[in-house]
Amino acid sequence: MKRRRFRSPAWTATLTWKSAVFLTVMCCTLAALLGVLVHTAVTRQTVSHAREKALARLEVVTDAYEAGEPLPRSSGIDPPGLPAPLRALAAGGERGTMVADGPHRPGDPEGRGGPAMWAAGPADGRALATWTDYSHSANTIGGLDRAIIGSSLLAIAATLVVGLVAVGRVTRRLHQTARVARRISAGDLDARVGDPRTARPVRGQDEVAIVSGALDTMASSLQRKLQAEQRFTADVAHELRTPLTGLSAAAELLPSGRPAELVRDRVRAMRSLTEDLLEISRLDARTEQVDLAVHDLPPVAERVVRASGTRTEVRVADPVPVETDRRRLERVLGNLVANAHRHGAPPVVLDVAGAVVSVRDHGPGFPAYLLEGGPQRFRTDGAGKGHGLGLTIAVGQAAVIGARLEFVNPPDGGALARLTLPEYVRVDDGDEARDTGAKGAGTAELG
DSSP, rough: OOOOOOOOGGGSSSHHHHHHHHHOOOOHHHHHHHHHHHHHHHHHHHHHHHHHHHHHHHHHHHHHTTTTOOOTTEESSSSOOOOHHHHHHHHHTOOEEEEOSSOOTTTTTTTOOOOOEEEEEEETTTTEEEEEOOOHHHHHHHHHHHHHHHHHHHHHHHHHHHHHHHHHHHHHHHHHHHHHHHHTTTOOOOOOOOOOHHHHHHHHOHHHHHHHHHHHHHHHHHHHHHHHHHHHHHHHHHHHHHHHHHHHHHHHHHSSSSHHHHHHHHHHHHHHHHHHHHHHHHHHHHHOOOOEEOHHHHHHHHHHHHHSOOOOOEEEEEEOOOOHHHHHHHHHHHHHHHHHHHHHHHHEEEEEEETTTEEOSSSSHHHOOHHOOOOOOOOOSOOOSOOOOOHHHHHHHHTTTEEEEEOOTTTTTSSEEEOOOOOOOOOOOOHHHHHHHHHHHHHHHHH
16 A cells, blocks of 8 residues: 655745754754753852851851750751761761751651751761751742743743744745746736846845846846837738739739749749738737627538638537637637648548637647647748647737637647636516527527
Protein backbone atom coordinates (compact mmCIF):
# COMPACT_ATOMS: atom_id res chain seq x y z
CA MET A 1 0.00 0.00 0.00
CA LYS A 2 1.45 3.29 -1.08
CA ARG A 3 1.76 5.80 1.73
CA ARG A 4 0.35 9.22 0.96
CA ARG A 5 2.78 12.04 1.54
CA PHE A 6 1.55 14.91 3.67
CA ARG A 7 1.26 18.14 1.77
CA SER A 8 1.31 21.35 3.74
CA PRO A 9 -1.30 24.00 2.87
CA ALA A 10 -0.41 26.48 0.15
CA TRP A 11 -0.45 29.46 2.51
CA THR A 12 2.49 28.02 4.47
CA ALA A 13 4.71 28.70 1.45
CA THR A 14 4.01 32.45 1.51
CA LEU A 15 6.64 34.96 2.53
CA THR A 16 4.30 36.36 5.22
CA TRP A 17 3.94 32.97 6.90
CA LYS A 18 7.66 32.23 6.75
CA SER A 19 8.47 35.68 8.14
CA ALA A 20 5.94 35.20 10.97
CA VAL A 21 7.48 31.85 11.91
CA PHE A 22 11.01 33.28 11.71
CA LEU A 23 10.14 36.33 13.83
CA THR A 24 8.32 34.20 16.40
CA VAL A 25 11.19 31.73 16.74
CA MET A 26 13.78 34.49 16.99
CA CYS A 27 11.74 36.48 19.52
CA CYS A 28 11.09 33.40 21.66
CA THR A 29 14.76 32.43 21.57
CA LEU A 30 15.89 35.94 22.49
CA ALA A 31 13.26 36.29 25.23
CA ALA A 32 14.19 32.90 26.69
CA LEU A 33 17.89 33.74 26.65
CA LEU A 34 17.41 37.14 28.28
CA GLY A 35 14.94 35.68 30.79
CA VAL A 36 17.37 32.97 31.87
CA LEU A 37 20.21 35.48 32.22
CA VAL A 38 18.12 37.91 34.29
CA HIS A 39 16.64 35.13 36.42
CA THR A 40 20.06 33.64 37.12
CA ALA A 41 21.62 36.99 38.02
CA VAL A 42 18.80 38.10 40.32
CA THR A 43 18.50 34.68 41.98
CA ARG A 44 22.25 34.56 42.61
CA GLN A 45 22.21 38.02 44.12
CA THR A 46 19.16 37.29 46.29
CA VAL A 47 20.50 33.97 47.55
CA SER A 48 23.91 35.51 48.25
CA HIS A 49 22.33 38.29 50.31
CA ALA A 50 20.17 35.80 52.25
CA ARG A 51 23.19 33.54 52.85
CA GLU A 52 25.28 36.41 54.26
CA LYS A 53 22.41 37.33 56.53
CA ALA A 54 22.01 33.72 57.73
CA LEU A 55 25.77 33.32 58.39
CA ALA A 56 25.85 36.56 60.34
CA ARG A 57 22.94 35.32 62.46
CA LEU A 58 24.74 31.99 62.94
CA GLU A 59 27.73 33.91 64.42
CA VAL A 60 25.42 35.54 66.95
CA VAL A 61 23.82 32.20 67.80
CA THR A 62 27.24 30.54 68.16
CA ASP A 63 28.45 33.27 70.53
CA ALA A 64 25.32 32.84 72.63
CA TYR A 65 25.78 29.06 72.72
CA GLU A 66 29.42 29.31 73.75
CA ALA A 67 28.56 31.86 76.46
CA GLY A 68 25.84 29.56 77.82
CA GLU A 69 23.15 32.12 77.15
CA PRO A 70 19.68 31.24 75.86
CA LEU A 71 19.60 30.81 72.12
CA PRO A 72 17.73 33.44 70.10
CA ARG A 73 14.47 32.63 68.38
CA SER A 74 14.58 30.68 65.09
CA SER A 75 17.66 28.74 66.21
CA GLY A 76 18.48 25.59 68.14
CA ILE A 77 20.49 22.41 68.52
CA ASP A 78 19.45 19.84 65.90
CA PRO A 79 16.13 21.64 65.37
CA PRO A 80 13.35 19.69 63.62
CA GLY A 81 13.18 20.35 59.88
CA LEU A 82 16.95 20.86 59.52
CA PRO A 83 17.87 19.46 56.06
CA ALA A 84 19.80 16.21 56.35
CA PRO A 85 22.72 17.31 54.08
CA LEU A 86 23.22 20.43 56.19
CA ARG A 87 23.01 18.37 59.43
CA ALA A 88 25.70 16.01 58.14
CA LEU A 89 27.90 18.96 57.11
CA ALA A 90 27.66 20.49 60.60
CA ALA A 91 28.31 17.17 62.28
CA GLY A 92 31.49 16.94 60.24
CA GLY A 93 32.74 20.22 61.72
CA GLU A 94 31.92 22.60 58.88
CA ARG A 95 29.53 25.44 58.39
CA GLY A 96 27.06 25.76 55.53
CA THR A 97 23.82 27.26 54.32
CA MET A 98 20.90 25.85 52.37
CA VAL A 99 17.47 26.95 51.15
CA ALA A 100 14.77 24.48 52.20
CA ASP A 101 11.42 24.29 53.92
CA GLY A 102 11.37 25.89 57.35
CA PRO A 103 10.23 24.23 60.60
CA HIS A 104 6.59 23.28 61.10
CA ARG A 105 4.26 26.20 61.63
CA PRO A 106 1.06 25.85 63.61
CA GLY A 107 -1.93 25.67 61.30
CA ASP A 108 0.13 24.60 58.27
CA PRO A 109 -1.94 21.80 56.66
CA GLU A 110 1.10 20.36 54.90
CA GLY A 111 3.07 20.01 58.12
CA ARG A 112 5.91 22.27 57.06
CA GLY A 113 6.74 25.93 57.04
CA GLY A 114 7.47 28.24 54.20
CA PRO A 115 10.83 28.53 52.43
CA ALA A 116 13.72 29.38 54.76
CA MET A 117 17.44 30.01 54.55
CA TRP A 118 19.19 27.58 56.92
CA ALA A 119 22.64 28.07 58.38
CA ALA A 120 24.30 25.41 60.52
CA GLY A 121 27.63 24.84 62.25
CA PRO A 122 29.26 22.32 64.64
CA ALA A 123 28.37 22.35 68.34
CA ASP A 124 29.91 19.54 70.43
CA GLY A 125 29.27 16.92 67.78
CA ARG A 126 25.84 18.21 67.09
CA ALA A 127 24.44 20.79 64.67
CA LEU A 128 23.78 24.32 65.81
CA ALA A 129 21.37 25.82 63.30
CA THR A 130 19.42 28.95 62.66
CA TRP A 131 17.01 29.89 59.97
CA THR A 132 15.56 33.07 58.45
CA ASP A 133 12.38 33.56 56.47
CA TYR A 134 13.07 33.23 52.77
CA SER A 135 9.47 33.57 51.51
CA HIS A 136 9.83 37.25 50.64
CA SER A 137 12.91 36.57 48.51
CA ALA A 138 11.19 33.57 46.90
CA ASN A 139 8.13 35.73 46.14
CA THR A 140 10.40 38.38 44.68
CA ILE A 141 12.06 35.85 42.39
CA GLY A 142 8.66 34.37 41.44
CA GLY A 143 7.28 37.83 40.66
CA LEU A 144 10.38 38.58 38.60
CA ASP A 145 9.87 35.34 36.62
CA ARG A 146 6.23 36.23 35.96
CA ALA A 147 7.23 39.73 34.90
CA ILE A 148 9.89 38.30 32.55
CA ILE A 149 7.34 35.91 30.96
CA GLY A 150 4.67 38.61 30.61
CA SER A 151 7.05 41.21 29.16
CA SER A 152 8.52 38.57 26.82
CA LEU A 153 5.07 37.64 25.50
CA LEU A 154 4.21 41.31 25.06
CA ALA A 155 7.50 41.98 23.29
CA ILE A 156 6.99 38.92 21.04
CA ALA A 157 3.47 40.05 20.13
CA ALA A 158 4.55 43.63 19.44
CA THR A 159 7.57 42.52 17.39
CA LEU A 160 5.42 40.05 15.46
CA VAL A 161 2.78 42.68 14.65
CA VAL A 162 5.35 45.26 13.58
CA GLY A 163 7.25 42.64 11.55
CA LEU A 164 4.12 41.39 9.82
CA VAL A 165 3.09 44.95 8.93
CA ALA A 166 6.54 45.59 7.46
CA VAL A 167 6.61 42.26 5.63
CA GLY A 168 3.02 42.82 4.47
CA ARG A 169 4.03 46.06 2.77
CA VAL A 170 6.83 44.26 0.96
CA THR A 171 4.61 41.33 -0.07
CA ARG A 172 1.89 43.68 -1.33
CA ARG A 173 4.44 45.39 -3.54
CA LEU A 174 5.69 42.00 -4.75
CA HIS A 175 2.13 40.88 -5.52
CA GLN A 176 1.54 44.12 -7.43
CA THR A 177 4.71 43.50 -9.45
CA ALA A 178 3.58 39.92 -10.17
CA ARG A 179 0.11 41.10 -11.28
CA VAL A 180 1.66 43.62 -13.66
CA ALA A 181 4.01 40.94 -15.03
CA ARG A 182 1.03 38.66 -15.70
CA ARG A 183 -0.82 41.50 -17.45
CA ILE A 184 2.20 42.14 -19.64
CA SER A 185 2.51 38.46 -20.52
CA ALA A 186 -1.21 38.48 -21.41
CA GLY A 187 -0.58 41.27 -23.93
CA ASP A 188 -1.27 44.44 -21.94
CA LEU A 189 1.95 46.28 -22.75
CA ASP A 190 0.67 49.50 -21.16
CA ALA A 191 0.72 47.94 -17.68
CA ARG A 192 3.32 49.38 -15.31
CA VAL A 193 4.11 48.89 -11.63
CA GLY A 194 4.84 52.57 -11.07
CA ASP A 195 6.61 52.13 -7.72
CA PRO A 196 7.06 55.62 -6.19
CA ARG A 197 10.59 54.71 -5.11
CA THR A 198 11.63 54.33 -8.75
CA ALA A 199 9.93 57.59 -9.77
CA ARG A 200 12.09 59.59 -7.35
CA PRO A 201 15.75 58.61 -7.82
CA VAL A 202 16.79 60.78 -4.84
CA ARG A 203 14.97 58.40 -2.54
CA GLY A 204 16.73 55.18 -1.55
CA GLN A 205 15.56 52.10 -3.44
CA ASP A 206 15.12 48.70 -1.90
CA GLU A 207 15.27 45.37 -3.75
CA VAL A 208 11.54 45.38 -4.56
CA ALA A 209 11.80 48.84 -6.09
CA ILE A 210 14.77 47.70 -8.18
CA VAL A 211 12.78 44.69 -9.49
CA SER A 212 9.73 46.89 -10.18
CA GLY A 213 11.83 49.44 -12.04
CA ALA A 214 13.51 46.71 -14.08
CA LEU A 215 10.08 45.27 -15.00
CA ASP A 216 8.77 48.68 -16.06
CA THR A 217 11.88 49.32 -18.13
CA MET A 218 11.60 45.91 -19.80
CA ALA A 219 7.89 46.50 -20.56
CA SER A 220 8.61 49.93 -22.08
CA SER A 221 11.43 48.55 -24.21
CA LEU A 222 9.30 45.60 -25.33
CA GLN A 223 6.40 47.89 -26.15
CA ARG A 224 8.59 50.18 -28.26
CA LYS A 225 10.02 47.24 -30.19
CA LEU A 226 6.62 45.66 -30.83
CA GLN A 227 5.12 48.97 -31.87
CA ALA A 228 8.01 49.52 -34.26
CA GLU A 229 7.46 46.04 -35.74
CA GLN A 230 3.73 46.64 -36.03
CA ARG A 231 4.26 49.98 -37.78
CA PHE A 232 6.79 48.38 -40.13
CA THR A 233 4.40 45.53 -40.98
CA ALA A 234 1.49 47.90 -41.53
CA ASP A 235 3.61 50.33 -43.62
CA VAL A 236 5.03 47.55 -45.79
CA ALA A 237 1.60 46.00 -46.39
CA HIS A 238 0.06 49.38 -47.13
CA GLU A 239 2.81 50.37 -49.55
CA LEU A 240 2.50 47.04 -51.37
CA ARG A 241 -1.20 47.50 -52.11
CA THR A 242 -0.74 50.16 -54.78
CA PRO A 243 1.88 48.35 -56.90
CA LEU A 244 0.02 45.07 -56.46
CA THR A 245 -3.19 46.66 -57.73
CA GLY A 246 -1.35 47.85 -60.84
CA LEU A 247 0.38 44.50 -61.23
CA SER A 248 -2.96 42.70 -60.99
CA ALA A 249 -4.47 44.93 -63.66
CA ALA A 250 -1.43 44.39 -65.88
CA ALA A 251 -1.63 40.61 -65.39
CA GLU A 252 -5.21 40.60 -66.64
CA LEU A 253 -4.00 42.15 -69.92
CA LEU A 254 -1.54 39.35 -70.64
CA PRO A 255 -2.48 36.97 -73.43
CA SER A 256 -3.99 33.68 -72.34
CA GLY A 257 -1.55 30.89 -71.63
CA ARG A 258 0.36 29.08 -68.97
CA PRO A 259 2.78 31.96 -68.22
CA ALA A 260 -0.14 34.37 -67.72
CA GLU A 261 -1.87 31.97 -65.34
CA LEU A 262 1.32 31.62 -63.30
CA VAL A 263 1.69 35.40 -63.06
CA ARG A 264 -1.97 35.85 -62.03
CA ASP A 265 -1.66 33.10 -59.42
CA ARG A 266 1.43 34.70 -57.86
CA VAL A 267 -0.23 38.12 -57.91
CA ARG A 268 -3.27 36.70 -56.11
CA ALA A 269 -0.96 35.09 -53.52
CA MET A 270 0.84 38.41 -53.01
CA ARG A 271 -2.46 40.26 -52.59
CA SER A 272 -3.69 37.66 -50.08
CA LEU A 273 -0.44 37.95 -48.10
CA THR A 274 -0.69 41.75 -48.10
CA GLU A 275 -4.27 41.67 -46.83
CA ASP A 276 -3.29 39.17 -44.14
CA LEU A 277 -0.43 41.39 -43.02
CA LEU A 278 -2.75 44.39 -42.80
CA GLU A 279 -5.24 42.35 -40.78
CA ILE A 280 -2.53 41.16 -38.39
CA SER A 281 -1.26 44.72 -37.91
CA ARG A 282 -4.80 45.83 -36.99
CA LEU A 283 -5.14 42.93 -34.55
CA ASP A 284 -1.78 43.75 -32.96
CA ALA A 285 -2.77 47.39 -32.58
CA ARG A 286 -6.01 46.30 -30.79
CA THR A 287 -8.03 48.81 -32.78
CA GLU A 288 -10.65 46.36 -34.09
CA GLN A 289 -14.31 47.14 -33.38
CA VAL A 290 -16.79 44.27 -33.14
CA ASP A 291 -20.33 44.30 -34.50
CA LEU A 292 -22.17 41.98 -32.12
CA ALA A 293 -25.47 40.37 -32.94
CA VAL A 294 -27.31 37.14 -32.16
CA HIS A 295 -26.70 34.42 -34.76
CA ASP A 296 -27.46 30.73 -35.23
CA LEU A 297 -24.33 28.68 -35.81
CA PRO A 298 -25.53 26.09 -38.39
CA PRO A 299 -26.26 28.63 -41.18
CA VAL A 300 -22.93 30.35 -40.52
CA ALA A 301 -21.06 27.02 -40.67
CA GLU A 302 -22.75 25.98 -43.93
CA ARG A 303 -22.03 29.37 -45.50
CA VAL A 304 -18.34 29.06 -44.57
CA VAL A 305 -18.13 25.58 -46.12
CA ARG A 306 -19.83 26.72 -49.34
CA ALA A 307 -17.48 29.71 -49.61
CA SER A 308 -14.42 27.50 -49.13
CA GLY A 309 -15.34 25.26 -52.07
CA THR A 310 -14.05 22.20 -50.21
CA ARG A 311 -15.51 18.81 -49.38
CA THR A 312 -16.22 19.45 -45.69
CA GLU A 313 -18.88 17.59 -43.74
CA VAL A 314 -21.07 19.67 -41.43
CA ARG A 315 -22.51 18.05 -38.32
CA VAL A 316 -24.98 19.80 -36.01
CA ALA A 317 -26.03 18.73 -32.51
CA ASP A 318 -28.10 20.83 -30.08
CA PRO A 319 -27.08 24.25 -31.44
CA VAL A 320 -27.71 27.38 -29.38
CA PRO A 321 -27.79 31.04 -30.43
CA VAL A 322 -24.56 32.95 -29.88
CA GLU A 323 -23.80 36.64 -29.65
CA THR A 324 -20.87 37.37 -31.92
CA ASP A 325 -19.54 39.23 -34.93
CA ARG A 326 -20.62 37.09 -37.91
CA ARG A 327 -17.96 38.41 -40.30
CA ARG A 328 -15.12 37.70 -37.89
CA LEU A 329 -16.58 34.31 -36.97
CA GLU A 330 -16.71 33.34 -40.63
CA ARG A 331 -13.11 34.51 -41.00
CA VAL A 332 -12.01 32.24 -38.13
CA LEU A 333 -13.92 29.20 -39.37
CA GLY A 334 -12.79 29.76 -42.95
CA ASN A 335 -9.14 29.82 -41.90
CA LEU A 336 -9.58 26.67 -39.80
CA VAL A 337 -11.25 24.80 -42.68
CA ALA A 338 -8.61 25.98 -45.16
CA ASN A 339 -5.80 24.93 -42.79
CA ALA A 340 -7.38 21.48 -42.29
CA HIS A 341 -7.51 20.86 -46.05
CA ARG A 342 -4.08 22.37 -46.71
CA HIS A 343 -2.10 20.61 -43.97
CA GLY A 344 -4.35 17.73 -42.91
CA ALA A 345 -6.12 14.89 -44.68
CA PRO A 346 -9.76 14.06 -45.45
CA PRO A 347 -12.32 13.61 -44.17
CA VAL A 348 -12.61 17.13 -42.74
CA VAL A 349 -15.57 17.60 -40.39
CA LEU A 350 -17.00 20.86 -39.10
CA ASP A 351 -18.98 20.01 -35.97
CA VAL A 352 -21.45 22.37 -34.23
CA ALA A 353 -22.37 21.29 -30.66
CA GLY A 354 -24.06 23.91 -28.54
CA ALA A 355 -21.88 27.03 -28.59
CA VAL A 356 -18.77 25.04 -29.61
CA VAL A 357 -17.58 24.74 -33.20
CA SER A 358 -14.88 22.16 -33.99
CA VAL A 359 -12.92 21.55 -37.18
CA ARG A 360 -11.37 18.06 -37.36
CA ASP A 361 -9.14 16.51 -39.99
CA HIS A 362 -7.44 13.11 -40.11
CA GLY A 363 -3.93 14.08 -41.10
CA PRO A 364 -0.67 13.97 -39.10
CA GLY A 365 -1.97 16.41 -36.46
CA PHE A 366 -0.71 19.75 -35.26
CA PRO A 367 3.07 20.08 -34.74
CA ALA A 368 4.43 20.07 -31.21
CA TYR A 369 5.46 23.74 -31.23
CA LEU A 370 1.89 24.80 -32.06
CA LEU A 371 0.37 22.75 -29.24
CA GLU A 372 2.84 24.18 -26.74
CA GLY A 373 2.96 27.86 -27.67
CA GLY A 374 0.26 28.47 -30.27
CA PRO A 375 0.66 29.28 -33.97
CA GLN A 376 3.73 31.19 -35.09
CA ARG A 377 3.79 33.62 -37.98
CA PHE A 378 5.27 32.46 -41.29
CA ARG A 379 5.94 28.97 -39.90
CA THR A 380 4.26 26.12 -41.76
CA ASP A 381 6.35 23.19 -40.46
CA GLY A 382 7.53 21.44 -43.56
CA ALA A 383 6.90 22.02 -47.23
CA GLY A 384 3.20 22.82 -46.80
CA LYS A 385 1.56 25.46 -48.91
CA GLY A 386 0.68 28.91 -47.61
CA HIS A 387 2.56 31.55 -45.69
CA GLY A 388 1.67 30.50 -42.12
CA LEU A 389 -0.65 33.35 -41.13
CA GLY A 390 -4.06 31.66 -41.21
CA LEU A 391 -4.07 30.21 -37.71
CA THR A 392 -2.45 33.36 -36.30
CA ILE A 393 -5.30 35.43 -37.73
CA ALA A 394 -7.84 32.89 -36.44
CA VAL A 395 -6.45 33.20 -32.90
CA GLY A 396 -6.46 37.01 -33.09
CA GLN A 397 -10.02 37.25 -34.44
CA ALA A 398 -11.25 34.72 -31.87
CA ALA A 399 -9.83 36.90 -29.09
CA VAL A 400 -11.57 39.96 -30.57
CA ILE A 401 -15.01 38.32 -30.45
CA GLY A 402 -14.38 36.92 -26.96
CA ALA A 403 -14.11 33.27 -28.02
CA ARG A 404 -11.55 30.66 -26.95
CA LEU A 405 -9.66 28.76 -29.65
CA GLU A 406 -7.86 25.55 -28.67
CA PHE A 407 -5.66 23.20 -30.69
CA VAL A 408 -5.39 19.53 -29.75
CA ASN A 409 -4.40 16.23 -31.33
CA PRO A 410 -7.06 13.57 -30.59
CA PRO A 411 -5.82 10.19 -29.37
CA ASP A 412 -7.08 8.44 -32.53
CA GLY A 413 -5.09 10.77 -34.81
CA GLY A 414 -5.69 13.92 -36.77
CA ALA A 415 -5.92 17.54 -35.69
CA LEU A 416 -8.78 19.24 -33.84
CA ALA A 417 -9.37 22.99 -33.55
CA ARG A 418 -12.10 23.81 -31.01
CA LEU A 419 -13.74 27.27 -30.92
CA THR A 420 -15.88 28.03 -27.85
CA LEU A 421 -18.16 31.03 -28.33
CA PRO A 422 -19.99 33.06 -25.70
CA GLU A 423 -23.52 31.69 -25.51
CA TYR A 424 -26.41 34.12 -25.88
CA VAL A 425 -28.48 34.29 -22.69
CA ARG A 426 -32.16 35.14 -23.14
CA VAL A 427 -33.66 37.51 -20.61
CA ASP A 428 -37.35 36.92 -21.50
CA ASP A 429 -39.55 35.34 -18.87
CA GLY A 430 -42.57 33.06 -18.96
CA ASP A 431 -44.15 31.50 -22.02
CA GLU A 432 -42.73 34.15 -24.35
CA ALA A 433 -39.17 33.08 -23.47
CA ARG A 434 -40.01 29.43 -24.05
CA ASP A 435 -41.67 30.20 -27.40
CA THR A 436 -38.68 32.27 -28.50
CA GLY A 437 -36.27 29.52 -27.49
CA ALA A 438 -38.26 26.93 -29.41
CA LYS A 439 -38.28 29.11 -32.54
CA GLY A 440 -34.51 29.67 -32.27
CA ALA A 441 -33.85 25.95 -31.96
CA GLY A 442 -36.08 25.23 -34.96
CA THR A 443 -34.21 27.76 -37.09
CA ALA A 444 -30.91 26.10 -36.20
CA GLU A 445 -32.25 22.71 -37.21
CA LEU A 446 -33.43 24.01 -40.56
CA GLY A 447 -30.17 25.80 -41.26
